Amino acid sequence: MDLKEIQNLIKFVANTGVAEVKLETGDVKITIRTTLEGTTETTYVQQLPAQNVLQQAVPQQIAPAAVAPVAATPAAEDNSKYITVKSPIIGTFYRKPAPDKPMFVEVGSSIGKGDVLCVIEAMKLFNEIESEVSGRIVKILVDDSSPVEFDQPLFLVDPS
Structure with missing residues (x-):
């Protein structure tokens, strides 16, 4: 799992309002926790061949998503068919x-x-x-x- 996939997962979890997500795949373990203040804490654990463990906590500030009104546009009407x-x-x-x-x-x-x-x-x-x-x-x-x-x-x- 590369860094871009992890970042996308963090954004997705932050936008869904889920409190905690744990993901384990083969040699990678990821835990993402969100708080009410909109911050996200990610713990990334990877088992290396020599049984060394790399652990990194990456707190990120996620701004609350603003709800914008959707205006009807001619392009949207064309796509309706x-x-x-x-x-x-x-x-x-x-x-x-x-x-x-x-x-x-x-x-x-x-x-x-x-x-x-x-x-x-x-x-x-x-x-x-x-x-x-x-x-x-x-x-x-x-x-x-x-x-x-x-x-x-x-x-x-x-x-x-």
């Missing part, structure tokens, strides 16, 4: 099955129900995200190899 495919999990978004393979879909690609649209890596597992609708890809909303959150829009599909 499209179906939004959202991420079912947190992880890293990949548009192709391997670095040397072609993309699953491009803008303008016709898709059918059950077609693989992308892969999301979560905890070293690669999860194929399949289309639940038939149509045409209008827009890809996430860059390749970017972290995604649960329920984050990934694609816009024109069902007609």
